[in-house]
Amino acid sequence: MKITAIFGSPVCKGNTETMAEAFLAECAKAGAEINRWRLNELDYKGCSGCMACKTRLEECALRDGLTPLLKAVHGADVVLIATPVYFFDVTSQMKGFIDRCYSFLTPDWYKKKKMSRLAPGKELVFVVAQGGAERVFHDMLQRYGAIFATLGFKPLHLVRGGRLRGPADIAARPELLELAREKARLVLAGAPSADTIPVYDLD
Ligand SMILES: Cc1cc2nc3c(=O)[nH]c(=O)nc-3n(C[C@H](O)[C@H](O)[C@H](O)COP(=O)(O)O)c2cc1C
Structure with missing residues (x-):
């Protein structure tokens, strides 16, 4: 199993990275091949809206720090995205990375036939840390869940921790690390996801 892990927090080894690493450690034990990307260490731009990926190219026209990462997503069985709120x-x-994923959509994606250039069946693991309680920001999961479903990912597994206010707060939350390990075991077993994120109908 090949995993591309994308870290969106500028804080190294903070709450999201620690939860993500608990997931990845379980996968590594089972022999998964993992490549890690810290977005804050890459030099890249957001999508320029040039539409080259919908007209003359099959990929993003920009050449920068995200180019090899976008390629790595093609080769991954599982993509983990970890971000604080x-x-x-x-x-x-x-968000800069996600906008560049627009290049994965086919020119006719809105006709709902072959929407994504990515091979089908990739799984997405969404790791989220937030200072607020877990009952808030469901809308964020819904919006990004819809985007990744459109890009062909399924199922989507959630590892989410609320009330994580300082970067070391995760140290006192072993249940969140166990949740991450539990989700890893589900992914390794090819089990269906229990996380249901209603997908927006864009029409
Ligand atoms: C610029 C900034 C904005 C934030 N906005 C929110 C927010 O809107 N809601 C929330 O629950 N937490 C918010 N937080 C708190 C972080 O989500 C929280 O501390 C998280 O655990 C940080 O994860 P990390 O250690 O992986 O960076 C914010 C933190 C920062 C620095």
Whole structure:
């Protein structure tokens, strides 16, 4: 199993990375091949809206720090994206990456036939840390869940921790690390996801 792990927090070894690493350690034990990307250490731009990926190219026209990562997503069985909530949303680093994933959509994606250039069946693991309680920001999961479903990912597994206010707070939350390990065991077993994220109908 090949896993591409994308870290969207600018804080190294903070709450999201620690939860993500608990997931990855369980997968590594089972022999998974893991490649890790810290977005804050890459030099890249957001999508330029040039539409080259919908007209003359099969990929993003920009050549920068995200180019090898976008290639790695093609080769992955599982993509893990880990982000804290920043002002009700993913971090700007993660949003920059997600916008560049527009290049994975086919020119006719809105006709709902072959929507994605990615091979079908990839799984997405969404690791989220937030200062607020877990009952808030479901809308964020719904929005990004819809985007990744459109890109052909399924199922989507959630590892989510609320009330994580300082970068070391995760140390006092062993149940969240166990949740991450439990989700890893589900992914390794090829079990269906228990996480249901209603997908928006875009029409
Ligand atoms: C710029 C900024 C904005 C934030 N906005 C929110 C927010 O809107 N809602 C929330 O619950 N937490 C918010 N937080 C708190 C982080 O989500 C929380 O501390 C998280 O655990 C940090 O994860 P990390 O250690 O992986 O960076 C914000 C933190 C920062 C630095």
